[in-house]
Amino acid sequence: MTSRNEILARVRANQPPAVSLPGIPTFGKPLVSLPEAFRAALLRMGGKFAEAPEDGDLDALIRRLFPEARVICSATPEVKGTRRIGEVKQPGQLADVEVGVVRAVFGVAETGSLWVTEREFKVNSLGFLSQHLVALLDPARIVGNMHDAYRERAQFDFGYGAFLTGPSATADIEGVLIHGAQGIRTLTVVFARRAAAKDLTHRQ
């Protein structure tokens, strides 16, 4: 008998008496506005927040936030950057990226999380090899809590998706909090409505 069949047979034989599956209730809504709650949670998790530029020039904003950065790679056509994501053939080619830019699909107010999939990243390693990540988020696309997030069912059909909540972190040595463990050192969220295609003056 294959291990598979052996395991399944033993599992079947040993399963305890059936317990029924509970339904998941809807829990209460937060009293503050979702963007406000999101921002507070984001900051608490070590993320940063930047106001969207009045003139809509996100490239300029990023240059202001990261004046020393030479390699800026954007996965969204809303930001030009210095390296085109479309030209990346191997995920390791993003190893020298100082600032990665991506548009998040939605945010979660409860935790300050951003949902991003392979469709937004284009190259998944962008979210982890970059030293810093800037994420654009439409403030109208913030859900209340993680139950609401997981009800965005179609999002979980992608081959990869992640909730990003602040920068990578660790407290493994004496409980001292470090930002920038193996992944990004900072995460900066910018509230920005998705630009209409006609407003984009460049292409990826």
Add this chain to the structure above:
Amino acid sequence: MRRIDHAEASTKFIRARDHLDFHDKRLWDLRKKRDRESEGLAEWETLRELASAIKEHTLSHLADYLEQFERNAIANGAQVHWAKDAAEHNQIVHDILKAHGTHTLVKSKSMLTDECEMRPFLENRGIEVMETDLGERIQQLDDEPPSHIVVPAVHKLRGDVARVFAEKIGTDPKNSDVHYLAESQRQHTRPYFLKAEAGMTGANFAVAETGTIVVCTNEGNADLSVHLPNLYIASVGIEKVIPSIEHLGVFVRLLSRSALGSPITQITSHFRAPRAGTAMHIVLVDNGRSERLGMPDFWYSLKCIRCGACMNTCPVYRRSGGLSYGATYSGPIGVIIDPTFNLRKYSSLPFASTLNGSCTNVCPVKINIHEQIYKWRQIIAERHQLPFVKQEAMQVAGKVLSNPKLYRAAVEATGAGIEHLPRFMMYNRLNAWGRQREVPAAPSLTFRQWYLKNRQRKARTR
């Protein structure tokens, strides 16, 4: 096989005062942070109840859910393997890696791979394995197992890490600044992510509905292990399966709050399908789980989501350290799981507990840990594996305590005895109580004697 002596191991741990104090305070702090989260969510106890019920439902239908998971994983383009034990797991992983031409494997934290002792198996066969989680990496370099399932090096102080890193990765031995040490590990590890031919993760959850592997990390190392190499292997204990995406809402809300007192881990990754041109393999592992499923008193331990909250709250764990349990799984959850791996070897663990019940209270999936500890003691006694010279003593106690006259004779002797024994006899090495505590002085009359003397008129004879 040598029996683990938890009490002896704890003596060493307690002697290192600075380490003990830090360890106890750090983990208690995580427990306090957990409390702040649990007090802050009105629905906290409802979530625990839901998580427990979802897990119990799944485990009671596990075969169907495993098959559903496998079907969907294969439909996504992943390959699914089944390992009945640790040896088969290691062989499967090795064969996949070798076929792929792997020299270097990067991996994120997985208790299952520790349980299977995978690393030495691969290293002995010429595959370099890089632990990329900071705590796991420290322990790997120091040739020690992880001591805690969430914070693997919590028993070390920065000076210990500085020593290990100086010796093994060439950092400045005089620099024990934590930022410097963490940055050093980041820089040292990064090239491995870029050159590794394969990456490996464990799984916090495996979703049957979609075939998705969910991994919760703070460091980002799981994603780096998966998104860079062309081969991804996930090691998954069969008990990690949950029915649907929707259920992740319950577990994700509970996991990090319970583990670290933070609402969510910095990254919550959902790996569903391999990138174009790459391969994804999932190894479903039994290694005693299906057998444990059939134990009416102990199958609830399979609900465990590996949060470590039980370790953080356990007053014994905090003062003895995970390594004193001599097993991959330590603390309260270890106490109820490890005897299934080897009853004799781990027979002292269920006695490394005061049965205080705090672990059961913090468990996000409501495992009745302390009740299972109590039941394990009975099994150990039945199988004549009591670790201390207790079996005969308990038989004698049972006889004396069930016979009023024998009892009275014994307690009246004790009363007289303790008063008159010289001090040096009370505080010698054989008398464990007296090592660090004064012995209670027995008053001259027992309650019964007082009662007979003062209340005899009212006493009823039965």
Add this chain to the structure above:
Amino acid sequence: MKVALFVPCYVDVFFPEVGIATLELLERLGVEVTYPLDQTCCGQPMGNSGCHSDAAATEALFVKNFSGFDYIVGPSGSCAHHVRENLTAIEQTAQVTRVRERTFELVEFLHDVLEVKAFPWAEFRHKVGLHNGCATLRALREAKMSEIHEPAFSKPMDLLSKVKGIQFVKPDRPDECCGFGGTFSVFEEPVSARMGYDKVNDHHRAGAEYIVSGDMSCMMHQKGCAERLGLPLKFIHIAQILNGARA
């Protein structure tokens, strides 16, 4: 109501004053109390060591001694819990079930059954740290558990706060286990002593002159630790304070 007094074995031998205070307190409250002379022990030492079958005869004796009463009351949370939850080595007849259900720890009995609202004779002008033993707290549910999101409540505190002049201190870790744990105190002595030291130091730092508990087993262990450390702490049972002890 017919009430039987259950005096745990270690109270009988080491802390008879606690049994005396319990008896006197119940009598002050108008309860007719019987003390079965042939009682010994609830069987917990064997039970907690996993020696289930060795406990059977002791359990049977307990049931025999305490049959025929409306309530069985004892000044020990861990013993009352053991009787209610773990007296399972003997056949569970109707008589056994009845005795088990009717066994109460003293505070539970005073609070829930007698619903005592005042102790006019009681006065204790000292700073006191309340120690709820783990069985009393988490098994008998006599107070809010810090791990659980539930409303605040405390039966021992409800009773003790009726005592004139009593002041409570706030230790850092009020419901962390003190480390007695029965045979744990001997077979895991290093950790047990460490836990006991931490507990008494915590109460001492908070300013306690006395530590009070419904469990003398915990007190015995903490007292042993405090004395070895040379801490000026005194230990007393709830029954003694409620019965009017002044010190």
